[in-house]
Amino acid sequence: MSPLGWLVALLQVVLLVALAPLFGGWIKWLKCRLQNRQPPPLHQPYRDLRRLFSKKVLWAENASVLFRITPYLVLGAIILAGAVTPFISVELPTAAVTDAIALTGFFAFARVFLALAGMDIGTAFGGMGSSREMTISAFAEPAMLMMVFTISMVASSTNLVTVISTIEAQQVLTRPSLWFAALGFLMVIVAECGRIPVDNPATHLELTMIHEAMVLEYSGRYLAMLELAAQLKLLIYAVLAINIFNPWGIAHSIAPLALLQGLGWVGIKLALFGLLLALMETSLAKMRLFKVPVFLMLAFTLALGGMLSFVILEAS
């Protein structure tokens, strides 16, 4: 692939990392306005990150090497995931490795290390957060994979670029299998990224924490990296949801005009997705922990329904 292509790919990654805090800030801004509160400015997450990066790092006496390298591993894995996600254009040098299952693998890698780090210090809250996180992901993974199977069957391939191009080419909005898969995926996003109704990202009550409990012991730049990783994870999932189920507008070349257009469309859709998330978070209450498996089983059944719809209704 041409060097320009690689440059564009690099730019995409940088853009993803740079926009992740903004996306988080946008959702928080919307939530505050919906709840009739005075919102913090949109760039507040950047200020938080800068503050954290400039602070001194402290860790417990019994922290192991794992504790110190986990933030780098987690952030690295998620940036890698971002590198293979089609963001603005489908014409990427990394297109060959844009496999949906590989993507799931990256996220799983990050999650495993985060869970281990949570248990590393030996506090009760850390262990609790890790066990909750693994339980939720044990239910969310099948749902996610069922969604991947559904879209792979529609496009006859697990390569995300192929999937997006196929769905875009068909110009069809009425495929029930995609509706079900999208709905299931939305529920999986909520669970994986720790949003209401599964986990409250703004909670300060340790007994209700899942993601926050695992990062309780971190400070300084480590905490900044983990926060950035979480925001990036949300952005990547959002980009996936948008580009798979509503791909119209994505660029098909690396010409600057096409890229700008693609960026514009993705930006608008991300803003709308953020609105959807904010509405969901404002109108729903956090579920009790033992109801989360039921929620995720519903997501699995929806994704399964999507696949069955495809087999029964669409592939004649």
Place this chain on the structure above:
Amino acid sequence: MTLLYLTLTLPLVAILLLGLVGHRREGATLNLLFAAAGLLSSLAMALQVLREGPLSSADGQFYVDAFNVYLLVLTCFVGFTTALFSRPYMAHELEIGRLTPPRLRLYHASYQGFLFTMLLALSTNNLGILWVAMEGATLSSVLLVSLYRTPESIEAAWKYFILCGVGIAQALFGTVLLYFAASSIDLPAGDALLWNRLVAHADALEPVAMSIAFIFLLVGYGTKVGLVPLHNWLPDAHSEGPTPMSAVLSGLLLNVALYALVRLKMLTDGALAGGEQAALAGHLMMGFGLVSFLTAGLFLHRQKDIKRLFSYSSIEHMGLITFAFGLGVPLATFGALLHMMVHSLTKSAIFVTVGHASQIAGTQRLEQIRGLIHTQPAVGWGLLIGTAAIAGFPPFGVFSSEFLLLSATMQHWPWLTPLLLVGLVIAFAGLFRAIQPVAFGTPPEGQVAIPVTLWPVAIHLALVLWLGLAIPDFLAAWFDQATRLITGSGLL
């Protein structure tokens, strides 16, 4: 055809009238009169069919041939005799306060409604209307099962409604599949559910769809026949409702459901003939029938309520008849037709006596009903003779039909005969074990005779005895015609 329309319209008119005046003394008399008029018109229609052959209405929606005309007459007859019994019985129930006048109105109107739906199911040519009538029969009888408003009767009625409703829904699915299978015959759309057209072109019915359709229809209508394992509603519904309802449910509804099954079996046999699964319908019916027969015979021994005892006996006999129809040979079919008739007559007679027995003893529990022969010999002997009749004692008609069935089984499926015999013996033992103390034990203090109407019992048992000793020529010819229709060849 006018006679058929008359037979069908009479109950409809009766529903309206009795809905208004059913609670008065004249209400029961009106019920009786309408039932008598229906009986007369059905007898006239039967004579017409015997002379002229099958009757069919102009638009093809109604069809009366040798098979269903005798069931029509039987239904009207048992309806009439039960109305005769119900008149004083329900008056007594009103007196002792188990009923209120509005409920008596509901009872009479639903009684006629129930008769109407059964007559419609028997005479319709349209398989969809058959379904509608079967569901209608459930609906019209469900409020009667809970007539006494005790928690047990409401539970029985709810079970009846839900289980029969679910079962009938399967039958509707089967009917839809049947309609689909019929689309491979070149018939106008409205005619594709008419039975006589379908049976004429049965070999053109799509076999795969037809076999799956028959399975659903067997499960669906089989629930209403009381085939095990779909029988759970039957003992409850038959024991909790008022006695005339038990008599009619046991004696008539089970027959109508089985009639529907046999009509559908005729279609399925035609569709599958020549294929590898040609005898599917017959084998399924034999299987279900045999299982019901044996299971019910075993359950008989555990019963502590007299009406539940006899409802399990109904399940057992319907299982036997289903088995006989499943065999499919002329001998077995003749026996099955005879059995349907004698079982109806005997079972309704038994329920009449049981109703009186429970009125005498004040309870339906077997261990508390004792010494009927000493207290009121008519009731005691009626119960004893009725039980002997239903258990298959010669010279009653049930013995003849069971003998025919056993002969047919010995000819075609010899290794099943011991099972049948064992089942018959088990049922016999169960019935007599329970009834012997009821009839002969020491009556408890203060048990007195009550005014009873035993005419229906006497008439029915006399008819069954007559049929056992010497079937009259016209009746035998009638059964033979029906056998010829169902199996293609006659017996005589």
Place this chain on the structure above:
Amino acid sequence: MLFAQLPLHEQVILAFSALTLLLSLFMLAHPKLTMVIRLFALQGLFLAATTALVAYDMNEPHLYISAALTLLLKVLFVPYLLMRMVRHFKLEFELDAVAQPARLLLLAGALIVFCYHVTLPIAELSLRITHNVLGISMAIVLMGMLILVTRRKAISQVVGFMSMENGLFFAAIAITQGMPMVVELGVAFDVLVAAIVFGVFFLHLKESIDSLDIGDLSHLSERE
């Protein structure tokens, strides 16, 4: 792909069929009584819409009448009757929770696969656009039965029963051009009478055992 090449209204028919099945799944797991009734009404609405679209697609005008019948009965009358019962017995906040919804949903998924497998030989024989919908309609019937079996409150059981009738009606549309009109009217009449009888039943139930919980009815059993 074949789906993408169908005309729009045929795609919508298939999409609505899938949505009807989805609503059955929701009805299965949802604990709140009033929501279950509303989901049932919504299912009837999608069913009527699908019937009307099939009528337009296959040029069968009598299906418009069937769609109107479904609308009147299943979307308006029966839910209205059930909501009236709910208000009469003050059950607005009543929950009819299932013991293990996760397992139930898995079972429902397995049932859908089973139904598709069973009806496949028949579906292959039909040439209509909706021939695959037969498996879905049988799944709706079986899920109605599941709702009936797993619920304890009488009203939810009635919703399961009526949802079974929805599935059966759908089956008729799927492989045939709907049943003959006289049969349709008979079935609709039966459903109407059944709904009324259920209503009367609830009153008796409430009078006699003072609750609408079917689990309280267990006097009659073989173990005496």
